[in-house]
Amino acid sequence: MDFRWHQLTPYHLLVTALVGLVAAWFVKHLMRLPKNLPPGPTGLPLLGVISKFIGTSDPLALLSEWADRYGEITSFNIGPQLVVLLNSYDAVAEAFRHPDLQGKPRSRMTEEVSGFKPNSGLLIGAGQSWKEQRKFTLSVFRSLGVGKKSYEDTVAAEMAQLGRAIKETKGSPFDPSILVGQAVANVICTVIFGTQYKYDDSEFQHVCLRPHYSYYYTISKKILRRKKLFQIGLDIMIQ
Numbered sequence: 001m002d003f004r005w006h007q008l009t010p011y012h013l014l015v016t017a018l019v020g021l022v023a024a025w026f027v028k029h030l031m032r033l034p035k036n037l038p039p040g041p042t043g044l045p046l047l048g049v050i051s052k053f054i055g056t057s058d059p060l061a062l063l064s065e066w067a068d069r070y071g072e073i074t075s076f077n078i079g080p081q082l083v084v085l086l087n088s089y090d091a092v093a094e095a096f097r098h099p100d101l102q103g104k105p106r107s108r109m110t111e112e113v114s115g116f117k118p119n120s121g122l123l124i125g126a127g128q129s130w131k132e133q134r135k136f137t138l139s140v141f142r143s144l145g146v147g148k149k150s151y152e153d154t155v156a157a158e159m160a161q162l163g164r165a166i167k168e169t170k171g172s173p174f175d176p177s178i179l180v181g182q183a184v185a186n187v188i189c190t191v192i193f194g195t196q197y198k199y200d201d202s203e204f205q206h207v208c209l210r211p212h213y214s215y216y217y218t219i220s221k222k223i224l225r226r227k228k229l230f231q232i233g234l235d236i237m238i239q
Contacts (some may be wrong), residue, residue, distance in 0.1 A: 038071065040070050040074045047079060048079050072090070073091055127236075144192065145191060157190075158183050161186070165199050185204075
């Protein structure tokens, strides 16, 4: 049977193009993978180990099983994203002593919500500029006593107040991020201003909780706006 190009339909051409693109991406992905990756479970092309997470009700137990099987450092793919999992305190401590892991990853979600550029301070910044700002900030804190014996007393006093605040919940559910954020802010206030605030202080709560709630308010506002734009686009397509 002779092959004729005019027998190819647009469907055949589209399928051929898609298969070629997937094959090219897969080969490029394999070539870019480091040669010394730690062992780990193998997954499906493009999907990685997503199917294994979908098939389990306890992801932590699955990760613990991989740690027992492959060791304290495990690697796997979730979709196209390579993940390296550290499964012990020693592995985490050794990793963070390496200069390449002492930086801060870039968060596009934080940039989108805050509206700041990638290199805008310690909270948003990343890369070399963030390292320089962090180094300068640490030097200022050290000049104020951070790292000395007096600083240990400041942290211990704050942890005592945090422990009392947790006991006051009497086992009822609460958001720990609020109390921990207040504790961290209070340590900074004690070092810089020499004042330790009570968690129920109205002015202190206003300063600490306003960024917390503004963050979630901004996220909700952006989601609703994009949902509205999506609905308008959908209505136009339907019409």
